[in-house]
Amino acid sequence: xxxxxxxxxxxxxxxxxxxxxxxxxxxxxxxxxxxxxxxxxxxxxxxxxxxxxxxxxxxxxxxxxxxxxxxxxxxxxxxxxxxxxxxxxxxxxxxxxxxxxxxxxxxxxxxxxxxxxxxxxxxxxxxxxxxxxxxxxxxxxxxxxxxxxxxxxxxxxxxxxxxxxxxxxxxxxxxxxxxxxxxxxxxxxxxxxxxxxxxxxxxxxxxxxxxxxxxxxxxxxxxxxxxxxxxxxxxxxxxxxxxxxxxxxxxxxxxxxxxxxxxxxxxxxxxxxxxxxxxxxxxxxxxxxxxxxxxxxxxxxxxxxxxxxxxxxxxxxxxxxxxxxxxxxxxxxxxxxxxxxxxxxxxxxxxxxxxxxxxxxxxxxxxxxxxxxxxxxxxxxxxxxxxxxxxxxxxxxxxxxxxxxxxxxxxxxxxxxxxxxxxxxxxxxxxxxxxxxxxxxxxxxxxxxxxxxxxxxxxxxxxxxxxxxxxxxxxxxxxxxxxxxxxxxxxxxxxxxxxxxxxxxxxxxxxxxxxxxxxxxxxxxxxxxxxxxxxxxxxxxxxxxxxxxxxxxxxxxxxxxxxxxxxxxxxxxxxxxxxxxxxxxxxxxxxxxxxxxxxxxxxxxxxxxxxxxxxxxxxxxxxxxxxxxxxxxxxxxx
Amino acid sequence: xxxxxxxxxxxxxxxxxxxxxxxxxxxxxxxxxxxxxxxxxxxxxxxxxxxxxxxxxxxxxxxxxxxxxxxxxxxxxxxxxxxxxxxxxxxxxxxxxxxxxxxxxxxxxxxxxxxxxxxxxxxxxxxxxxxxxxxxxxxxxxxxxxxxxxxxxxxxxxxxxxxxxxxxxxxxxxxxxxxxxxxxxxxxxxxxxxxxxxxxxxxxxxxxxxxxxxxxxxxxxxxxxxxxxxxxxxxxxxxxxxxxxxxxx
Numbered sequence: 001x002x003x004x005x006x007x008x009x010x011x012x013x014x015x016x017x018x019x020x021x022x023x024x025x026x027x028x029x030x031x032x033x034x035x036x037x038x039x040x041x042x043x044x045x046x047x048x049x050x051x052x053x054x055x056x057x058x059x060x061x062x063x064x065x066x067x068x069x070x071x072x073x074x075x076x077x078x079x080x081x082x083x084x085x086x087x088x089x090x091x092x093x094x095x096x097x098x099x100x101x102x103x104x105x106x107x108x109x110x111x112x113x114x115x116x117x118x119x120x121x122x123x124x125x126x127x128x129x130x131x132x133x134x135x136x137x138x139x140x141x142x143x144x145x146x147x148x149x150x151x152x153x154x155x156x157x158x159x160x161x162x163x164x165x166x167x168x169x170x171x172x173x174x175x176x177x178x179x180x181x182x183x184x185x186x187x188x189x190x191x192x193x194x195x196x197x198x199x200x201x202x203x204x205x206x207x208x209x210x211x212x213x214x215x216x217x218x219x220x221x222x223x224x225x226x227x228x229x230x231x232x233x234x235x236x237x238x239x240x241x242x243x244x245x246x247x248x249x250x251x252x253x254x255x256x257x258x259x260x261x262x263x264x265x266x267x268x269x270x271x272x273x274x275x276x277x278x279x280x281x282x283x284x285x286x287x288x289x290x291x292x293x294x295x296x297x298x299x300x301x302x303x304x305x306x307x308x309x310x311x312x313x314x315x316x317x318x319x320x321x322x323x324x325x326x327x328x329x330x331x332x333x334x335x336x337x338x339x340x341x342x343x344x345x346x347x348x349x350x351x352x353x354x355x356x357x358x359x360x361x362x363x364x365x366x367x368x369x370x371x372x373x374x375x376x377x378x379x380x381x382x383x384x385x386x387x388x389x390x391x392x393x394x395x396x397x398x399x400x401x402x403x404x405x406x407x408x409x410x411x412x413x414x415x416x417x418x419x420x421x422x423x424x425x426x427x428x429x430x431x432x433x434x435x436x437x438x439x440x441x442x443x444x445x446x447x448x449x450x451x452x453x454x455x456x457x458x459x460x461x462x463x464x465x466x467x468x469x470x471x472x473x474x475x476x477x478x479x480x481x482x483x484x485x486x487x488x489x490x491x492x493x494x495x496x497x498x499x500x501x502x503x504x505x506x507x508x509x510x511x512x513x514x515x516x517x518x519x520x521x522x523x524x525x526x527x528x529x530x531x532x533x534x535x536x537x538x539x540x541x542x543x544x545x546x547x548x549x550x551x552x553x554x555x556x557x558x559x560x561x562x563x564x565x566x567x568x569x570x571x572x573x574x575x576x577x578x579x580x581x582x583x584x585x586x587x588x589x590x591x592x593x594x595x596x597x598x599x600x601x602x603x604x605x606x607x608x609x610x611x612x613x614x615x616x617x618x619x620x621x622x623x624x625x626x627x628x629x630x631x632x633x634x635x636x637x638x
Numbered sequence: 639x640x641x642x643x644x645x646x647x648x649x650x651x652x653x654x655x656x657x658x659x660x661x662x663x664x665x666x667x668x669x670x671x672x673x674x675x676x677x678x679x680x681x682x683x684x685x686x687x688x689x690x691x692x693x694x695x696x697x698x699x700x701x702x703x704x705x706x707x708x709x710x711x712x713x714x715x716x717x718x719x720x721x722x723x724x725x726x727x728x729x730x731x732x733x734x735x736x737x738x739x740x741x742x743x744x745x746x747x748x749x750x751x752x753x754x755x756x757x758x759x760x761x762x763x764x765x766x767x768x769x770x771x772x773x774x775x776x777x778x779x780x781x782x783x784x785x786x787x788x789x790x791x792x793x794x795x796x797x798x799x800x801x802x803x804x805x806x807x808x809x810x811x812x813x814x815x816x817x818x819x820x821x822x823x824x825x826x827x828x829x830x831x832x833x834x835x836x837x838x839x840x841x842x843x844x845x846x847x848x849x850x851x852x853x854x855x856x857x858x859x860x861x862x863x864x865x866x867x868x869x870x871x872x873x874x875x876x877x878x879x880x881x882x883x884x885x886x887x
Binding site: 048051052055066067068069070071072073075076085087122123125126127128129130131132134135136137138139140141142143159160162164165166169172173174176177179180186188211240241242274275277278279280282283380381384385387450451454496498500501542544545549550552553 | 649650666668669670672673676677680682683684686687688689691693694695696697698699700701702703716718719723725727748749752754755756758759762763764766767768769770771772773774775776777778779781782783784785788789791792795796798799822823826828829
């Protein structure tokens with residue numbers, strides 16, 4: 001086991017980022033155009049990085065699996081984006097946002113990274129407003145805020161229920177401007193299948209052109225991976241159908257360590273599963289918990305319709321257990337409590353796997369119009385999916401897989417263990433610890449892309465001597481041949497199960513055994529079942545067609561192949577971590593009040609796993625987490 | 639419920655394409671239209687055939703990927719609804735459903751129901767942005783924006799770039815899309831300095847891509863899943879005239 005060096009800058013917490021920016025090597029403007037950078041993925045992190053690097057004068061190749069950069073799944077983020085602007089004059093500050101995020105992450109994130117994130121949060125809002133992002137405003141024409149879980153101040157900026165789309169359209173517009181200026185070349189409908197490492201440095205990627213089936217090679221001086229999270233390991237999640245971990249996983253196999261894979265965020269407010277053919281789950285924004293009250297009937301088996309259950313027969317369990325945060329406890333706490341009441345038989349709806357999110361008090365207080373103005377599109381979406389009117393009946397909600405805090409290990413400069421490979425946004429692991437607070441994903445993606453990567457990448461290029469390489473290099477040819485070989489094997493299997501059939505099986509194993517609650521026995525079972533499933537995938541997979549044109553089943557197949565391996569590592573990581581923290585809840589480790597019980601003495605570290613070769617167990621490396629500013633305590637939202 | 643599906647199948651833009659009939663039994667009324675197609679595709683694969691290709695991603699009605707014409711309507715019969723948010727309870731038992739790709743000269747067909755909408759990206763590249771580099775922004779509250787204008791800009795910015803407006807227009811015009819983009823930025827003080835240049839460039843690119851002209855029949859507005867209104871087209875026309883009048887080069 002090697003000690004990982006996070007390259008945290010010296011100095012006081014609040015000076016670290018300034019110090020690092022000053023220490024960084026620079027590349028002068030005339031030299032920037034001699035360097036090429038590849039950005040993979042064009043969500044908030046990727047689009048903002050590609051645009052910003054293009055503006056600086058670098059040549060950027062931006063790859064996306066979508067037909068347009070605007071469709072990345074950042075687009076679906078609903079609720080908002082945090083920033084320590086303190087426009088509400090309610091006691092917010094950079095330090096408070098930093099503190100809330102470290103605490104919300106259950107003390108498993110890196111202090112220096114989180115502080116930088118909080119410092120940059122205000123710049124993001126400025127940048128987005130300047131781009132024309134239509135954030136909500138009050139009648140004086142100034143920006144409005146709302147509250148999100150895990151905070152007692154209002155620091156969340158929002159654009160109705162589609163903050164993600166508006167922020168992404170801003171970043172996308174900036175990116176399109178750089179395409180027009182010829183600084184960025186857009187490569188849509190390309191999926192990265194391998195990272196090319198030459199002389200120990202990331203020097204390019206191999207990608208499949210999803211329209212022609214061709215395997216293409218692209219060389220560069222640095223590669224930025226902005227490919228999002230891996231929630232689709234679970235098959236059913238709030239991720240988009242095409243969200244996947246292939247690019248990240250293949251980087252892992254080329255030498256990038258994978259950190260904290262077991263940290264999965266199960267979002268408390270999603271529309272419950274309705275049937276066997278369900279293809280994905282739909283989130284109802286956390287912002288709804290500003291006005292919605294969560295409850296279940298006090299009596300088991302109370303089958304009365306929600307509006308006929310009188311006040312005294314309802315248990316507003318979050319308000320009862322957590323009087324100071326009430327319905328706005330962090331996501332992991334809200335999800336675990338929903339699971340607990342359902343396990344006790346108090347769940348509602350046909351399956352008993354749901355709780356109520358009730359707006360009747362808010363509607364009585366503020367009127368239906370006010371509620372419609374705040375959440376109209378969310379209510380409409382709920383009604384479309386469930387055919388129930390949430391203005392009249394409380395919503396039924398249940399937790400669902402939403403976000404993955406784990407990801408490729410990066411140092412303070414966002415560089416992975418492969419020099420020249422940077423990882424941004426949800427794809428890295430660094431800022432959210434074991435649980436992400438609401439409205440912080442958009443903040444992190446944009447901080448990484450607009451304000452961190454431009455400095456870090458410049459420093460790397462300025463400080464690194466590099467030979468010129470082109471795509472005729474042997475390493476490109478080998479990587480391309482390996483990708484083609486892998487795809488051909490999947491097509492050649494001609495088995496009896498479709499990709500979806502096997503993926504659903506993996507999803508069930510992961511949800512049952514590595515989901516909201518985990519235990520040793522279940523995880524060991526999962527680690528016996530997944531290898532069997534991998535055999536089924538190898539021998540019994542049915543992929544129609546060939547590799548020579550559009551083949552969406554083949555795309556799903558290679559993604560599933562990587563999910564199977566990643567799922568196994570998630571279970572191994574969950575088994576290794578003999579404590580509960582944030583989204584990782586080991587049933588063996590809980591307080592008498594059923595809260596997550598950390599073991600700071602033995603597990604206050606980042607678990608970074610190294611790939612050791614096909615069929616071999618990954619090796620664990622540890623990065624000790626040092627808390628010099630925040631005191632580690634039992635998280636309390638009571 | 640039992641359904642008959644007539645789905646447009648076309649191998650590539652070089653292939654002629656035709657409707658292929660599929661019978662579906664026991665479809666749950668609670669599944670979405672795309673989930674119904676998922677089920678059909680599973681059957682097709684088990685029979686050893688090539689499944690129906692279609693674009694889709696978020697399945698929450700916001701990414702704008704899904705793009706089919708169902709019984710003659712872009713995104714199907716429901717108002718303000720994308721295909722992924724359309725549920726089978728909207729159809730009757732025994733119904734025959736025709737499914738086609740978005741059809742327009744500027745949207746060539748890739749395969750089956752998948753089309754090429756990159757023309758939209760190129761229109762955006764022509765001027766659909768505010769020229770502000772990263773790091774150049776003043777404090778977000780330095781320029782107040784009246785709530786009224788901010789809300790109008792938002793209504794235009796809600797466009798998801800799906801192309802239903804083009805698919806439902808008899809002229810395959812992209813005016814609703816382009817006008818939404820133009821309106822969003824020209825209504826805000828941040829977008830005002832470039833408003834003349836922007837509209838001229840975007841309209842020029844729109845014409846170059848081969849989209850038809852607008853005859854204000856409003857089919858686009860009726861089909862738009864995000865309820866973008868014709869008012870935006872009026873605003874764009876005014877901006878265009880203004881831009882044309884002050885044009886110096």
